[in-house]
Amino acid sequence: MKQGSSNRKVNEQAREVIASILLFEISDPRLELVTITGCEVSYDRSVCNVFYTTEPERYDDVAAAFQKAAGRIRSLMARKLSWRVAPELRFLLDTSVDQAERIASALAADAHRSAVAAPTDSDVPADADAFAAERAQEQAEERSQDGEGA
Helix, strand or coil: CCCCHHHHHHHHHHHHHHHHHHHHCCCCHHHCCCEEEEEEECCCCCEEEEEEECCHHHHHHHHHHHHHHHHHHHHHHHHHCCCCCCCEEEEEECCHHHHHHHHHHHHHHHHHHHHHHCCCCCCCCCCHHHHHHHHHHHHHHHHHHHHHHC
């Protein structure tokens, strides 16, 4: 969906209000340490998709807590906003944070493997001429060994 500047402002306003409500007005302990990552408010402001993230082991508890508290959050949101309608809230798990963590750990593991597999300075001659000379000597030794065995 194309977002204009006014739609982005509405989305950000909804995100800030919902985050504030969770922080100061909802006392459910299951909703502690939940981060609201974004909101998408429909054009007519009748529906608001709220994206959140938390620790992976708490996904089910947080989803149940949001389902139970959705009406209360909606009514508090309606009081704080001057919108004509109070949007229906849909709480959706934002897995992009988990994906980013998996990618970061995979990149770190790859960097570690590359660092371990990389040759050290003592394995590689200091300059290319010395390396070429060493390689030529090895090839000459292989040819002389092949000639002796024939």
